[in-house]
Amino acid sequence: MEPVKKHLTAVLRVGLGALFLYAGVIKIITPAAFAGSIANYQVLPYAGNYLVAAILPWVEVICGALLVTGWRARSAAALVACMNAFFIVLLFSTVVRGLDIDCGCFKQGGEKTTAWTAIFxxxxxxxxxxxxxxxxTK
Known part of the structure; x- marks a missing residue:
């Protein structure tokens, strides 16, 4: 059973890393559109939307690269877990507040992803x- 868990961990690590690399690069390419997506959540002041749009994609890219390469993967996985927990809370807050927005997770201005789909x-x-x-570490 141990070799199966080892391979599953590697597949999940690389898959998660590739997904975060992709998501980060897409946001880096269109920072203004991503800032607009952040503004739709209505939780930050105007300048804060642009600050997060400038920083978060790079954090995603760095975490993705660390996960793909396996170097400091445990630290990157912890940060990715924290980010996803925060994203879930933020998305749930949009549901509670009755906001019908696109999550802004991937391509900006593309097909809308519902909050419940993004939460799942x-x-x-x-x-x-x-x-x-x-x-x-195992």
Whole structure:
């Protein structure tokens, strides 16, 4: 059973890393559109939206690269888990406040992703990140 867990961990680690690399690069390419997506959540002041739009994609890219390469993967998985937990709370707040917005997770201005779909996806990513974190030193 141990070799199966080892391979599953590697697949989840690389898959999670590739997904975060992709998401980060897409946001880096269109920072103003991503800032607009952040503004739709209505939680930050104007300048804060642009600050997060300038920083968050690079954090995603760095975490993604660390996960793909396996270097400091456990730390990257912990940060990815924290980010996804925060994203889930933020998305849930939009549901509670009655906001009907696109999550802004990937392509800006593309097909709209509902908050519940994004919450489900982020929950699965959180589970994967926790699994990679827990298995990272074994």
């Amino acid at each position: 996806r982020d929950t699965m990513l959180l589970v994967a990140a926790v699994f990679v974190y827990r298995r990272g």
